[in-house]
Every structure is written in structure tokens, then in C-alpha cells.
Amino acid sequence: MAKEIERQGILVVHCCSIVPISMTVGGNRIIPTTGIPHPFGDPTETKIKDVIKEKETELNKKLSESEKTELEKKLKAEEPERELRVRREYVEATLKAMQTHIDQQTVFSE
Amino acid sequence: MAKKKKFRIVHYLNNFFSGFGGEEAANMELKVIEGPIKVGKMVFQPALGETAEIVATIVRGDNGWTTKFIEKTTEQVISLIKKYNPDLVIAGPAFNAGRYGIGCGAIGKAVKEELGIPVVAGMYYENPAIDLYKQYSYIVRTSDNALTTKDDAEEMAALAVKLLSGQEVLPDQDNYIPRFRRNYFAGKTGAERAYEILDNKLAGKPRKTEYPMPEFDRVAPSEPIHDLSKVTVALVTSGGIVPKGNPDRIESSSAQKFGQYSIGGIDRLTAEAFQTAHGGYDPTYANADPHRVLPLDILRDMEKSGIIGKIHDLYYSTVGNGTSVGNSKRFGEEIGKLLVAAGVQAVIMTST
Numbered sequence: 001m002a003k004e005i006e007r008q009g010i011l012v013v014h015c016c017s018i019v020p021i022s023m024t025v026g027g028n029r030i031i032p033t034t035g036i037p038h039p040f041g042d043p044t045e046t047k048i049k050d051v052i053k054e055k056e057t058e059l060n061k062k063l064s065e066s067e068k069t070e071l072e073k074k075l076k077a078e079e080p081e082r083e084l085r086v087r088r089e090y091v092e093a094t095l096k097a098m099q100t101h102i103d104q105q106t107v108f109s110e
Numbered sequence: 111m112a113k114k115k116k117f118r119i120v121h122y123l124n125n126f127f128s129g130f131g132g133e134e135a136a137n138m139e140l141k142v143i144e145g146p147i148k149v150g151k152m153v154f155q156p157a158l159g160e161t162a163e164i165v166a167t168i169v170r171g172d173n174g175w176t177t178k179f180i181e182k183t184t185e186q187v188i189s190l191i192k193k194y195n196p197d198l199v200i201a202g203p204a205f206n207a208g209r210y211g212i213g214c215g216a217i218g219k220a221v222k223e224e225l226g227i228p229v230v231a232g233m234y235y236e237n238p239a240i241d242l243y244k245q246y247s248y249i250v251r252t253s254d255n256a257l258t259t260k261d262d263a264e265e266m267a268a269l270a271v272k273l274l275s276g277q278e279v280l281p282d283q284d285n286y287i288p289r290f291r292r293n294y295f296a297g298k299t300g301a302e303r304a305y306e307i308l309d310n311k312l313a314g315k316p317r318k319t320e321y322p323m324p325e326f327d328r329v330a331p332s333e334p335i336h337d338l339s340k341v342t343v344a345l346v347t348s349g350g351i352v353p354k355g356n357p358d359r360i361e362s363s364s365a366q367k368f369g370q371y372s373i374g375g376i377d378r379l380t381a382e383a384f385q386t387a388h389g390g391y392d393p394t395y396a397n398a399d400p401h402r403v404l405p406l407d408i409l410r411d412m413e414k415s416g417i418i419g420k421i422h423d424l425y426y427s428t429v430g431n432g433t434s435v436g437n438s439k440r441f442g443e444e445i446g447k448l449l450v451a452a453g454v455q456a457v458i459m460t461s462t
Contacts (some may be wrong), residue, residue, distance in 0.1 A: 001348065001441050002346075002459045004442025004443045005346070005445060006329050006331075007446065008446035008450050010446060010455060011335060011457070012332070012456070012457045012459055013456070014461065015461070016460070016461035016462075017461070018461075026326050026329060028331040037395045040403065041399065043395050043402070046395075083402070084408070087407070090405070091408045098334060098338070098456055099336070
């Protein structure tokens with residue numbers, strides 16, 4: 001769809017999670033997004049496992065069940081603000097791609 | 111010796127190919143003509159020889175196959191076909207024509223289900239009717255234009271003759287769209303066959319793929335937007351964000367349509383008013399907050415503060431789950447036309 005719209009002279013930025021698909025089909029400006037079910041989101045449920053692992057590495061010890069629950073609660077409480085921040089970052093990246101001259105397919109990654 | 115009985119065939123043609131007219135005749139009502147006409151007379155009948163005769167040609171204007179009329183038209187056509195008691199039906203060839211293709215496809219489905227006789231059609235591989243109807247008819251692959259009518263119709267006739275005489279037909283050898291997957295036991299395992307193909311590829315030897323991949327062309331990148339504060343941006347998504355209740359019934363898989371929805375005057379997409387129709391990803395996150403797929407909240411704030419010029423009042427949505435390349439291309443073409451007409455300069459397309 002992105003390519004057919006662009007064929008008619010409208011600039012398209014394709015925000016997607018599976019970049020190789022966009023590349024194969026022929027997307028020109030590609031922004032890799034946060035995840036398939038939430039391209040412009042950052043929900044707690046999909047990141048909690050990684051956050052726990054990071055914390056355990058940082059503290060060099062296994063977290064207890066109650067510590068894990070606490071961490072999850074904290075992430076959940078920050079979620080609205082965090083997601084708005086993440087969304088704004090990705091939208092800004094999208095707008096930047098819109099203003100960038102390119103000669104070939106380009107993936108605009110951080 | 112008794113003369114061998116000829117098989118009976120009914121042929122379906124649309125308004126254009128029957129000579130009644132182009133778009134101005136697209137509304138013409140059902141007509142039946144005794145015997146073959148046009149391509150039926152000039153190519154099919156001679157190619158069918160003594161095996162079969164086209165006993166009647168049924169014509170309907172293409173608009174009979176739009177959503178509003180398709181059920182009624184199908185009933186009428188089947189009724190007519192039954193009167194002629196044919197052994198096989200030929201539909202088209204429809205090449206890449208959308209409504210005509212749908213008509214041929216719908217006839218194929220109804221004939222198979224109600225009459226149990228074969229239908230031979232002819233379409234270009236991107237005809238949107240193929241995905242919908244390929245399993246009901248034998249759809250011969252044609253070009254996308256009527257210049258190849260003679261060759262295409264002769265192929266269709268050859269297939270019809272084989273079917274009528276009970277010969278085995280196969281997609282590859284008889285050039286029709288595979289209707290269903292036929293399993294067979296290959297002599298070697300998949301791994302061995304894959305290795306052979308790779309071996310040949312590395313040695314520069316000829317090899318045949320077991321599963322052809324679609325080829326995609328390239329479009330030159332658009333010139334960048336120089337002044338964001340003046341740009342009109344539209345939102346398009348394959349993530350299936352639709353008004354709650356999915357009023358247009360966009361399919362959760364293999365979408366056959368896209369929706370156009372208004373966000374004029376709407377600042378936020380709420381979970382009460384919107385949802386996703388997409389069946390290929392965990393919908394919990396998008397349903398709880400549609401902005402995770404369509405970032406309207408941030409974009410509206412940017413519009414208000416003058417960072418971007420305007421967000422287009424309409425957004426376009428479909429479901430990208432198992433959606434055919436043909437349909438995706440068609441949606442993109444149609445949406446693109448609408449956006450060009452509306453003066454939109456840029457699109458943010460979100461996929462899930």
C-alpha cells in the first residue's frame with residue numbers, strides 16, 4: 001500500500017516492526033517501531049521480563065517474587081507518561097524521515 | 111453409426127466484450143443470445159470443434175456484480191444457465207477487469223455448488239476475483255489486456271475440451287490457477303531437494319523453484335517535505351484500527367476491503383470508540399489504547415502547536431493479516447487516488 005500511494009506522488013513513511021518485509025516490497029522511508037502489537041506504544045506487559053533480567057544483572061542477584069511484583073507495579077504506574085514519551089520520540093523520528101532527502105530505500109534507525 | 115453427441119456449453123460475457131457498450135452499458139440487464147457471439151463465435155467455438163457447442167451466451171452489465179446486486183444477479187444467471195442444461199460453463203476471459211472478474215468468479219461458485227459442472231474462466235493473475243473464487247473454477251492465466259484474446263481463449267477452450275472428455279488436468283501443464291494444494295510424496299526429503307536447488311544455484315546451473323515468490327518493483331523516493339508547518343499529513347494503517355463494532359466488517363484476515371473513517375475534530379482515539387479488527391496480533395494493547403497503532407494524540411498536539419500543518423480529516427484502515435499482494439496493491443491505488451484528490455502531501459503508514 002505504501003508503495004502504491006507513493007507511486008502517485010505522496011511521500012510515505014512506513015512505520016513497521018518487520019523491516020525486511022517493507023524492504024522487500026519496496027518501502028522507501030522506513031521507521032522501525034517498538035513492536036508488532038504496539039508500534040507506537042511501550043506497554044509494561046511486553047517489557048517486564050527484559051526489565052527484570054536487566055535489574056538482576058545490574059544487582060547481580062535473583063529478584064524475589066515480591067521484588068518482581070514491585071518492579072512491575074512501578075513500571076505500570078509510569079506507563080502512561082512513558083508511552084507518551086516513547087510515542088513522541090517515534091513520531092518525531094517519523095517527521096524527521098519526512099524531511100530527509102533520500103536516493104534509495106532507507107531505514108531510519110536510532 | 112450414431113453421430114457423437116456434442117457437449118453443451120453456456121458462455122458468459124460482460125457488456126463490453128459482448129459488444130453492447132462500455133461503461134455506459136454497465137447497468138444493462140441480463141440478456142441471453144442463442145449460440146455464440148463475439149469471442150465465443152470467433153475463437154471458442156472453432157477451438158471447441160466437434161466436441162462441444164456453445165448453445166447460449168448470457169450477458170449482464172458489470173454493475174450487476176457490485177455488492178448491492180451480486181446476490182440477485184447470481185440467482186438470475188444460474189436460473190438462465192439451468193434452462194440450457196449445459197455440461198460446462200465458460201466465463202470471460204475477464205483479464206484484469208475487476209467487476210467482470212467478480213462476475214465470472216461468482217458464476218463459477220454458484221455453478222459448482224448448484225449444478226456440479228465445471229466452469230472455465232480466464233483472468234490475469236492480479237485480478238482480485240482470483241483470491242475469492244479460485245477454488246470453484248478453472249481460471250486460466252491470461253494477460254492483462256485483450257490483445258492476447260485469441261491465445262487466451264484457445265487455452266481456455268483446450269482446457270474445457272479436456273474437462274469434458276474426462277482427461278486429467280493440472281495447473282502447471284494446463285496453465286490455470288491452482289485451486290487447492292495437492293499433496294504428494296516426493297522421492298526425496300525437503301532438505302535434500304532444497305540442497306539440490308542451492309547446489310545448482312551456486313554452480314550457476316538452471317534450477318526450478320518449488321514455490322515462486324512474487325516480484326516487487328521499486329518506486330522512486332518522494333522529495334522530502336521542506337516545511338512541516340505547511341504539510342497536510344494523512345494516517346493510513348494496516349493494523350486494522352476501526353470504529354468500535356467494525357461497521358464495515360473488515361475481515362480479520364485476508365481483507366477484501368479498506369475503510370475510510372473520519373477523525374475530523376477528534377483529538378483522541380478512545381478504547382470506547384475504536385478497536386482493532388486485525389486477527390494476526392495480540393489485540394489487547396491496541397484495543398486498550400489505539401494510539402499505540404495510530405499516534406493521533408501526539409500528532410494532534412503537534413498540529414495545535416504548529417509543528418505540522420494539518421492532519422487530514424479522514425484516515426484509512428485495513429487489516430494486513432494474510433492480505434493478498436493483489437488486494438494490497440489495489441487498496442494502495444484507491445487510497446492514493448483519494449488522498450491525491452484531497453491535496454494530502456504525506457502519509458504516515460503504520461503496520462503491525
